[in-house]
Amino acid sequence: MYRVISTIIVIVLVRFSAIGQDISIHMMDSVYARTDVNPAFRFSNNLVFDLPGISAGAFTNGVAIGDLLIENGGLNELKLKEGMEDVNDINYVTGNMAVNFIGVGLNMGKWQLSTGYNWYYQGSINYTKDIFLLAANGNAPYIGETLDVGPELLLQSYHEVYIGASYQMSNITLGARIKLLSGINDISTDNASIKLTTEEEIYQLRVESDYVLNTTGILDYNGIKDVDIDADKLLDELFSNFLGDNIGLAFDFGLDWKVNDKFNISASILDLGKISWNKEVINYKSKGDNTFEGVDILDYIDDDQEVVLEDSLYNLLDFEESNEGYSTSVGARIQLSTRYQMSPKLTLGTNYYRASNTINSRYLLSVNCQYKTLPWFSIGTGYGISSNSPILIPLNTMFHIGFVDFYMSTENILSGFSITTTNVSSVKVGLQLGF
Amino acid sequence: MIIILSSCSDVEDISDADFVSDVSVAISLINTQLTLDSVSERLNGLTSIVIAPNGQVTIKYRSEVIRQDADDIFPVFPVIIDVPIVGPNSIWSLESLASLTDAFADNEIRKAIFQDNNVFFKLQHASDDDVIFTITIPEFTLGGEPFTRTYTVPPRLDEADVYNTVSVSLDDYLFLPVDNALSFIYTAVDSEGNTIDMTATAMKLDFLNFEYVEGYFGERIFDIQGDIIEVGLFDKWISGGLEFEDPKVSVRVENSFGFPVKTEFQKLQFKTINGTIYDIESGLIEEGVAFDYPSLDEVGEVKETSFDFNKSNSNIQQIFIDKVASVNYDIDALANPDADPTISGFLNKESYFRIDVSVDLPLNGIVNELVISDTLDFDLNEVEDVNSAEFKFVVRNDFPSTVNVQAVILNAQNNPIDVIFEGDGIILDAAMLGADGRTVNGETTIEYVNLPKDRINTIKEGKRIVLVAYIDSKNVSDDYLWFYSDYEIDFKLGAILNLEN
Numbered sequence: 046m047y048r049v050i051s052t053i054i055v056i057v058l059v060r061f062s063a064i065g066q067d068i069s070i071h072m073m074d075s076v077y078a079r080t081d082v083n084p085a086f087r088f089s090n091n092l093v094f095d096l097p098g099i100s101a102g103a104f105t106n107g108v109a110i111g112d113l114l115i116e117n118g119g120l121n122e123l124k125l126k127e128g129m130e131d132v133n134d135i136n137y138v139t140g141n142m143a144v145n146f147i148g149v150g151l152n153m154g155k156w157q158l159s160t161g162y163n164w165y166y167q168g169s170i171n172y173t174k175d176i177f178l179l180a181a182n183g184n185a186p187y188i189g190e191t192l193d194v195g196p197e198l199l200l201q202s203y204h205e206v207y208i209g210a211s212y213q214m215s216n217i218t219l220g221a222r223i224k225l226l227s228g229i230n231d232i233s234t235d236n237a238s239i240k241l242t243t244e245e246e247i248y249q250l251r252v253e254s255d256y257v258l259n260t261t262g263i264l265d266y267n268g269i270k271d272v273d274i275d276a277d278k279l280l281d282e283l284f285s286n287f288l289g290d291n292i293g294l295a296f297d298f299g300l301d302w303k304v305n306d307k308f309n310i311s312a313s314i315l316d317l318g319k320i321s322w323n324k325e326v327i328n329y330k331s332k333g334d335n336t337f338e339g340v341d342i343l344d345y346i347d348d349d350q351e352v353v354l355e356d357s358l359y360n361l362l363d364f365e366e367s368n369e370g371y372s373t374s375v376g377a378r379i380q381l382s383t384r385y386q387m388s389p390k391l392t393l394g395t396n397y398y399r400a401s402n403t404i405n406s407r408y409l410l411s412v413n414c415q416y417k418t419l420p421w422f423s424i425g426t427g428y429g430i431s432s433n434s435p436i437l438i439p440l441n442t443m444f445h446i447g448f449v450d451f452y453m454s455t456e457n458i459l460s461g462f463s464i465t466t467t468n469v470s471s472v473k474v475g476l477q478l479g480f
Numbered sequence: 481m482i483i484i485l486s487s488c489s490d491v492e493d494i495s496d497a498d499f500v501s502d503v504s505v506a507i508s509l510i511n512t513q514l515t516l517d518s519v520s521e522r523l524n525g526l527t528s529i530v531i532a533p534n535g536q537v538t539i540k541y542r543s544e545v546i547r548q549d550a551d552d553i554f555p556v557f558p559v560i561i562d563v564p565i566v567g568p569n570s571i572w573s574l575e576s577l578a579s580l581t582d583a584f585a586d587n588e589i590r591k592a593i594f595q596d597n598n599v600f601f602k603l604q605h606a607s608d609d610d611v612i613f614t615i616t617i618p619e620f621t622l623g624g625e626p627f628t629r630t631y632t633v634p635p636r637l638d639e640a641d642v643y644n645t646v647s648v649s650l651d652d653y654l655f656l657p658v659d660n661a662l663s664f665i666y667t668a669v670d671s672e673g674n675t676i677d678m679t680a681t682a683m684k685l686d687f688l689n690f691e692y693v694e695g696y697f698g699e700r701i702f703d704i705q706g707d708i709i710e711v712g713l714f715d716k717w718i719s720g721g722l723e724f725e726d727p728k729v730s731v732r733v734e735n736s737f738g739f740p741v742k743t744e745f746q747k748l749q750f751k752t753i754n755g756t757i758y759d760i761e762s763g764l765i766e767e768g769v770a771f772d773y774p775s776l777d778e779v780g781e782v783k784e785t786s787f788d789f790n791k792s793n794s795n796i797q798q799i800f801i802d803k804v805a806s807v808n809y810d811i812d813a814l815a816n817p818d819a820d821p822t823i824s825g826f827l828n829k830e831s832y833f834r835i836d837v838s839v840d841l842p843l844n845g846i847v848n849e850l851v852i853s854d855t856l857d858f859d860l861n862e863v864e865d866v867n868s869a870e871f872k873f874v875v876r877n878d879f880p881s882t883v884n885v886q887a888v889i890l891n892a893q894n895n896p897i898d899v900i901f902e903g904d905g906i907i908l909d910a911a912m913l914g915a916d917g918r919t920v921n922g923e924t925t926i927e928y929v930n931l932p933k934d935r936i937n938t939i940k941e942g943k944r945i946v947l948v949a950y951i952d953s954k955n956v957s958d959d960y961l962w963f964y965s966d967y968e969i970d971f972k973l974g975a976i977l978n979l980e981n
Contacts, residue, residue: 122498183503185976247874247974248506339511339972343518358507 068456069439070473071311071382072394072415072425076443076452077150077477080159082380082398083313084209084220085299087157088150090448090479095148095161098475100141102456104407106433107136108177125181132177137405139169145475159209159222164202167376171197171237171404184243184250195239195256197404200263200276201373202229203320204287209297216303220313221296226375228291228320230278232260233373233403239331239362249338252361254331259371261291262325266366268359286324293320295375307386315378323370335361376402390417396429407432409456411439421445429456450477502867502980509871510973516843517965527712530840535964541839543707546811550737550831553702554693561688565601565615565664565681572662577688586698588660590824594620594650595691601631603643604680605668608635611676615666617683620653627653633668642680655690694776694826697739699819702833706747706810709839714753714803718948720850725960727800727841729760729807730788734834735771738779739825741833742768742817746810748789752802762794768814771833776826788840800841807839843963847881847953854947855890860940867980869936873927876970877908880919880961883969884908884950889942898939900929905948908969910956918964919956 070079071086077095079086108128115122148161175192184192204227211220235257242251258264265273295318301311337357378401384394392415399408411429418424422444429437434457441454453474516537520529530538563572574589605611611633620627627650633643664683668676713722729748735741745765750758764787772783791797813833816823877883886905889898911922931939953961 120498125501181501181503183501183505183979185504185506185978188506243506244508247508247511247872247972248976249508249511249974337508339508339974342510342512342971343514343522 068396068398068409068411068429068437069394069413069415069425069427069441069454071380071396072384072392072413073423073441073443073452073454074384074392074415075445075450075479076475077148077159077479078145078452078473078475080148080150080209080211080220080222081145082315082378083299083301083311083382084159084222084297085211085218085301085311085313086220087211087213087218087301088152088479090150091152092480093148093150093152094478095145095150096476096478097147098145098473100143100145100473100475102472103138103140104431104433105136105138106407107131107133107138107172125177128177129181132174134174135171136174136177137169137171139167139402139405139407141168142166148477155213157211157213157220159207161207163205163207165205165375166202167199167402168201169197169199169402169404179241184241185248188243188248189245191240191242193238194241195237195254196234197237198232198234198258199373199402199404200230200232200274201375202231203227203291203293203375204229205295206288211299218301218303220299220301224295224297224316224318225288226293226295226318226320227286227288228261228293228322228324229286230261230263231291231320231322231373232258232264232274234258235371236332237404247339249336250358250361251334251336253334254362256329256331256362256364258329258364259322259373260327260329261322262327264327264329266329266364269362270359290324291320291322293372293375294318309384311380311382311384313378313380315380316375317377319372319374321370321372326368326370328367328369328371329364330367331362331364333363335363337361373403376400391415394427409437411437413439415441425454426458448479450479451475502978504976504978506974506976508972508974510971512971514969514971515966516963520965526710529965531965535966536842536844537963537965538840538842539713541709541711541807541841543709543809543837546704546707546833546835546837548702548704548833550827550829553737554827561685563662563683563685565666565683568666568668570664572664574657574660574662586696586700588696588821589655589657589693590696591692591694592655592690593692594653594655594689595829596687596689597650598647598686599650600647600684601629601645602680602682602684603631603633603645603678604636604641605633605676605678606636607670607676609670610634611668611670613666613668613678615664617662617664619657619662620650620655622653647686650685692779692826692828694738694824696821696823697815697825697827699814699816701744702741702813702815704811704813704833704835706808707837709807709809709837711804711806711839711841713841714805716852716854717753717803718851718853720951721801721846721848722803722850723846723848723960724797724800724841725844726791727796727804727839728788728790729796729809730786730838730840731769731811732836732838733771733785734782734832735773735785736780736782737815737825737827737831737833738774738776739815739827740770740773740817740823741813741815742770744768744812744814746812747808748810749808750796750799750804751806751808752799753805754802756802758795758799758802760789760794760796760799762789762796764789764793768817770817771813773825776824779826779828780830804839809837811835811837844960845953846958846960847951849954850951852949852951856945856947857943858945860942863936863940865979866936867978868933869931869978870976871929871931872974872976873906873929874924874970874972874974875906875908875927876924876968877922878911878919878967879922879963879969880910880913880956880967881951881953882908882910882955886948888946888948889939890944890946891941892943894944897942898935901927904950910953911967913956913961917962919967924970 075089077088077093108131113123113127115124144164146162150159173193176194205224207222207224209222236255238255240253263275263278295316297315299313303309379399381397386392394413396411409429409431411427413427415425425441427439437457438459440458443452455472526542528540530540613633614630617627631645668678748760769787771785774781789796884905884907887900888896891897906927911919914920
């Protein structure tokens with residue numbers, strides 16, 4: 046099983062990166078992409094074209110998987126025992142990627158309208174400390190104990206087409222977006238309880254399971270040792286199934302309160318909605334209590350049948366297949382932020398951001414500053430903490446050349462941009478045309 | 481984009497990495513509750529375990545069941561029988577049949593029902609006109625009416641001209657001979673009613689085949705043949721004794737022939753594991769045993785007769801002390817052993833003998849320092865990645881016998897290279913007897929066997945494993961002890977395997 050889980054972790058990291066770079070985007074006041082975190086945020090141009098941009102990131106609250114890599118004779122070896130001290134009771138590895146293909150904003154005085162098309166991946170796996178210990182040590186050190194070895198899993202990709210509007214009422218701006226979602230593919234757990242007990246007498250193995258794994262045909266389960274995930278279908282089918290099956294809806298709501306000429310408070314709640322998955326659905330369900338107590342040699346009296354322990358062990362986790370449609374939420378996000386205009390060039394701010402998906406959530410808290418060094422260049426940084434990192438140093442830059450704005454940001458410049466050796470790694474780049 | 485690409489490079493390092501683990505896996509290997517009851521459910525073939533209502537166990541070794549049907553003993557006689565009819569009122573004695581087949585020697589048919597027979601007549605006369613020939617056989621009746629047929633025999637063309645009538649089925653005709661004879665009554669007239677002398681007349685039967693025959697079938701021997709019963713109990717014997725309180729050879733006969741039959745044993749020999757052959761000594765051999773048989777009122781019923789050679793009517797107990805390996809028997813059946821022709825018996829198409837001979841060993845005995853051994857081939861070369869192992873045996877013995885088990889590994893030259901258990905091996909203490917003569921639950925024995933890497937490597941060179949078991953009941957009782965079906969050896973084996981990648 047640990048090989049399956051490690052494979053999934055690799056898939057999460059390879060195929061996905063994050064939307065977690067929202068630590069400082071609220072400070073980038075002319076960027077259309079700010080409306081992603083609060084539909085009440087306004088852009089300054091009358092007409093804005095948000096050109097293709099990408100944001101990506103990966104997070105873990107547990108062992109950075111790169112720390113497990115040991116080079117030995119020119120070959121990389123993955124040694125789980127290297128991460129024994131860092132593993133938490135519940136660990137997650139999350140990766141996200143968003144490709145903002147196009148966005149168009151229209152400023153109509155008090156009203157601002159926006160529309161666009163985005164494409165999302167999100168991938169997460171939650172694994173317990175018991176899974177890690179079982180993979181690192183085997184079950185022998187835990188004789189007489191019950192280990193919780195049910196991983197939670199989410200691998201999902203979908204299209205998003207949105208229409209948004211904001212309305213400015215004196216010093217308060219309200220905004221909302223409606224998003225039409227079109228699922229591409231999904232693997233997600235519903236119930237995720239698998240408990241493994243190794244009895245003391247002769248190490249009988251008992252598995253109590255209440256596990257549901259839903260897929261849209263990209264996972265093929267033929268026994269615990271034969272799990273095939275066609276991850277390419279998550280990434281490569283970029284334009285597949287657009288507005289076909291697997292339809293969903295989601296909503297964003299936001300508020301931006303201009304307390305005075307210098308101070309703004311804003312709040313938003315995002316991605317309230319779900320996708321209903323109904324294309325090529327396979328549900329794998331395991332519920333029950335199975336025990337392997339050893340082979341009864343009486344079953345082999347006068348029988349040439351070969352005694353095979355392996356099959357009996359794999360049958361401990363027995364899945365039934367069905368084809369019932371299901372739904373998943375796309376993950377709600379909340380942002381609370383403030384901005385204070387210290388001078389025409391310097392803006393200070395704070396930010397609280399919480400992002401969730403169906404199996405885990407992550408928050409971050411930051412103080413930010415944005416400095417406009419030149420009329421065409423500004424830079425921002427700050428300090429933040431998150432649920433999986435005690436220190437985040439964000440960095441963003443914006444270039445404004447004529448009607449072109451180019452920006453990039455990262456949530457943590459200290460990460461060195463390695464998604465395997467640090468707990469937080471993200472980057473966002475974008476380009477917009479403003480008229 | 482550079483950043484993203486550099487991140488992907490990191491991940492490729494992971495996906496290409498070798499997974500290195502040195503885990504310890506604990507797993508149960510064997511969990512068997514061995515009772516004679518559970519073994520009996522799984523046995524097939526010629527060995528079985530019979531459990532009495534009180535739970536006492538008997539091992540039964542059988543040979544193939546012998547069966548002989550009516551057609552084997554009285555075969556259908558497929559020759560056309562030419563019965564001469566001499567004059568308008570003639571009698572033909574059935575004793576003439578004895579000259580045709582031994583099956584009818586000394587027979588006296590008193591009643592029979594034909595099956596699949598046809599009859600026709602050969603007729604010859606000297607007239608130039610048609611002759612009306614009418615024949616009646618009073619002993620052949622159907623629904624109470626005697627067999628009567630009329631034929632028009634055409635004028636004779638020459639002296640060799642013989643007229644054959646069409647065949648007539650005799651199915652279901654009842655045949656009731658009078659004084660073991662058959663009578664024919666016929667008339668032969670021309671078209672004007674004048675009696676014509678027949679120059680030759682005969683009846684032709686195509687088969688002597690009856691659905692049912694009643695009468696006396698003579699004193700005769702049916703050769704039922706025999707077989708060899710293999711007794712596998714001592715196949716693995718090395719030394720020591722196993723004494724049974726009451727071993728038996730049991731014979732069970734099913735008989736639906738309706739006449740007296742008794743056994744004639746041509747042979748009942750016991751061969752021991754050392755090759756010594758003993759003939760059994762028993763009055764049953766000399767006197768024979770009469771089979772029960774259905775009476776004339778019980779046609780279609782099957783009668784059972786069972787008898788056995790046991791310690792009270794034979795020397796079988798002494799023979800078994802020498803450890804019997806097989807039993808060779810040959811039985812004949814003697815019909816009408818008293819040669820009393822007044823006895824009227826019967827047979828029909830469904831009549832049969834079925835003889836089932838078995839060696840029955842009631843497990844009531846004394847086990848005296850019995851040592852048995854078995855050698856099994858094995859190959860551990862495919863076991864890889866095991867750095868060391870610890871096996872845990874958890875065993876409980878409810879039998880009233882102490883059992884010591886040792887396992888010795890042999891290399892390709894059959895030299896011992898490892899002894900699995902320390903000392904005398906794993907010891908399963910005997911369960912003690914309760915007041916009712918049955919054992920109370922035995923003590924559980926836990927034994928660990930550690931196999932470090934060097935010992936595993938040694939064992940992997942092995943080609944065979946010799947299992948040796950020492951069994952003794954004397955420390956429980958000097959008397960015979962019954963083994964009951966619910967006595968159990970609870971054998972459990974688990975292992976901790978320290979794996980290296």
